[in-house]
Amino acid sequence: MDLTDQFPIVQLVDGEGKQREENSHVTVENAKRFYEHMAFSRLFDQKAVNLQRQGRIGTYAPFEGQEASQIGSALALEDGDWMFPTYRDHAATAAFGHSLENIFLYWKGCIEGCVPPPGKHIFPPSVPIASQILHATGTAWAEKKKGSDRVSLVYFGDGATSEGDFHEGLNFASVFQIPVVFLNQNNGYAISVPLERQMNSKTIAQKSLAYDMPGVRVDGNDVFAVYNETMKAVERARRGCGPTLIEAVTWRYGAHTTTDEPSKYRDQSESDRRRERDDPISRIERFLRANDAWDPEWEIKVKADSEKRLNEAVSEMEKTHKSDETLMFDHVFGTEVWPVQEQKERFFHEGSEKA
Amino acid sequence: MSIAVNMKKMTMVQAITEALKVMLEEDASTLVIGEDVGRNGGVFRATDGLFELFGDDRVIDTPLAESGLIGTSIGLAMNGFKPVVEIQFLGFIYPGFNQLITHATRIRTRTQSRYTVPLTIRVPYGAGVRAPEIHSDSTEALFTHIPGLKVVVPSTPHDAKGMLISSIKDPDPVLFLEPMKMYRSGKGDVPTGSYTIPLGKAYRRRKGEDVSIFAWGAMVRIAEKAAETAAKNGIECDVIDLRTLYPLDKEMIAESVQKTGRAVIIHEAPSSGGVGSEVITIINDTSFLYMKAPIKKVTGYDTPVPLFTLEDDYLPDEKKVVRAIEETVRF
Known part of the structure; x- marks a missing residue:
């Protein structure tokens, strides 16, 4: 059954930068705010890929092309809300206030990088696919039980919708009316496997029908639309009206991680075409130009400020050569357990013998 | 352990219900959560009456999904609650294994204790009650690893x-295995009110000088019976109920074998890669020169637990244990 008509792709500003629909969130002020985050994120991503190429960090999962899906949704959250990212969602975590130095440190192989700044509820990137959907559901369930109006937002890709944890999470959230926003970034590929091989249904949003929750399909390269739909979902959750499934249809330009080569499984000219016609950052520029609000000097300043922030974060990251060895042993349990304690003592004793 | 004055005779399953009731009363963040734990009171009635006392906000029937159950409980635990999850049988926990091994047990390390998971998972386990297929697993070694x-x-x-x-008060995830065979196999004295027994401490069930026997769960009763029989032949066994399989009580294991110089380990789990091998490692590390005979293991076989017409053949019994005791003495 083709449900694409029932789940049309919602768009507020099209690829030409033209506003398609009246909406209070479509303003020059918002466009500039979004642009600052998205331009910064792209530079972050490019910087990280370069650092990997130079051997200064390890394997890295790039998100270039998905900035609107991540920024539009992340900016809909407030302090006290919970964010559960995958390993490809640093644009979102940075926009929500994660430490840039820590994001880099994680990819450098340092566990300290998983720790969010004080007061920010940002979970470490989940590596096993879809497993974080349940944690988001559980923490939001706790918020509901405490009687607060805080919510969880969880990111996951199109491949994750094939996992049991996706369905179990949506079902729990539906049964207990839990304030969680399920934010799917459908970038068309799970590593090399295209969406048609992942599922026979035409949309991800339609999976919401099975769990009797609102579902929406949004242009994931239209930051205004992503922001608007996420705001609606978050507000609904805050009001006690339960979960929402959002499918943000987007595209990753590059590889799954720095270890693979996408031209092996798809025609990369599609990425070039999309970069030209449908880039989420160019779209804001076109919108601002159409509204006589584009300022080349402002663009230069945004990029220079971003570079400065990034260079500072990289310098901080490079102060750590490797994690302190005690971190390996000291946080396995909250109370001392003899096998770990003995192994730690032996590790440091043998270490001192070596020295 | 705090001193409680009043004792009451009850079965193990009643004692478990008592513990849950104590914690639900004592700590408002405690939740009982699982499949059929509410109105039905659990498949073994371990949560009997709690739903009526504490309501469906504290005693929660969930959808039938073990990964969902453990995964959402991780979220609840990270955000201020102490969920006590019931999985109906150990053979049914495997869909939730990923949540346990990649998340529940790593979140403290991954976030350097910024987030923690004070989660207890209660699971009936073991053979000997004529249960259907997959209901009798003893795969504790998958978890101690x-x-x-x-x-x-x-x-x-x-x-x-x-x-x-x-376990519920512990700041970290605890797998609490309940030997099904012992649920209603007899009543014992149980203090009323709240008391704790430290995790990681074994208990000496019988004192002897000749052979140490190490066991846990339903195998403790087999060890005690074998020790009684051996005593009639003049062999005195030191029966140690390990009680916690991770971390093992290294001190008591060493103290016992340094006295006896002989050891028999009993577990109903398959032999290879079992917790018994870890007990041998501790003996090797602490007491090598005290040993007078090779250590014996009496265990289940490296086969799937058979359907119940063969479960008595599969399980260690008194006869097999007595034979092992005698072999170590004769060596």
Whole structure:
């Protein structure tokens, strides 16, 4: 059954930068705010890929092309809300206030990088696919039980919708009316496997029908639309009206991680075409130009400020050569357990013998 | 352990219900959560009456999804609650294994203690009750191998209550294995009110000078019976109920074998890669020169647990244990 008509792709500003629909969130002020985050994120991503190429960090999962899906949704959250990212969602975590130095440190192989700044509820990137959907559901369930109006937002890709944890999470959230926003970034590929091989249904949003929750399909390269739909979902959750499934249809330009080569499984000219016609950052520029609000000097300043922030974060990251060895042993349990304690003592004793 | 004056005779399953009731009363963040734990009171009635006392906000029937159950409980635990999850049988926990091994037990390390998971998972386990297929697994060694997880197995009503309260109060994930065979196999004295038994401490069930016997769960009763028989032949056994399988009580294991110089380990789990091998490692590390004979293991076989017409053949019994005791003495 083709449900694409029932789940049309919602768009507020099209690829030409033209506003398609009246909406209070479509303003020059918002466009500039979004642009600052998205331009910064792209530079972050490019910087990280370069650092990997130079051997200064390890394997890295790039998100270039998905900035609107991540920024539009992340900016809909407030302090006290919970964010559960995958390993490809640093644009979102940075926009929500994660430490840039820590994001880099994680990819450098340092566990300290998983720790969010004080007061920010940002979970470490989940590596096993879809497993974080349940944690988001559980923490939001706790918020509901405490009687607060805080919510969880969880990111996951199109491949994750094939996992049991996706369905179990949506079902729990539906049964207990839990304030969680399920934010799917459908970038068309799970590593090399295209969406048609992942599922026979035409949309991800339609999976919401099975769990009797609102579902929406949004242009994931239209930051205004992503922001608007996420705001609606978050507000609904805050009001006690339960979960929402959002499918943000987007595209990753590059590889799954720095270890693979996408031209092996798809025609990369599609990425070039999309970069030209449908880039989420160019779209804001076109919108601002159409509204006589584009300022080349402002663009230069945004990029220079971003570079400065990034260079500072990289310098901080490079102060750590490797994690302190005690971190390996000291946080396995909250109370001392003899096998770990003995192994730690032996590790440091043998270490001192070596020295 | 705090001193409680009043004692009441009860079965292990009643002692477990008591422990849950104590914690639900004592700590508003405690939740009982699982399949059929509410109105039905659990498939073994371990949560009987709690739904009526504490309501469906605290005693929660969930959809039938073990990964969902453990995964959402991780979220609840990270955000201020102490969920006590019931999985109906150990053979049914495997869909939730990923949540245990990649998340529940790593979140403290991954976030350097910024987030923690004070989660208790109660699971009936073991053979000997003529249960259907997949209902009789003893795969405790799969779990003792997971860094960040404590594994607890009481063998008496008294220990079940005190150790379950300790597990719920523990700041980290605890797998609390309940030997099905012992659920209603007899009543024991159980203190009323709240008390704890420290995790990681074994208990000497019988004192002897000749052979140490190490066991847990339903195998403790087999060890005691074998020790009685051996005593008639003049062999005195030191029967140690390990009670916690991670971390093991290294001191008591060493102290016992340094006295006896001989050891028999009993477990109903398959022989290879079992917790018994870890007990041997501890003996090797602490007491090598004290040993007078090779250590014997009496275990289940490296086969799937058979359907119940063969379960008595599969399980260690008194006869097999007595033979092992005599062999170590004769060596």
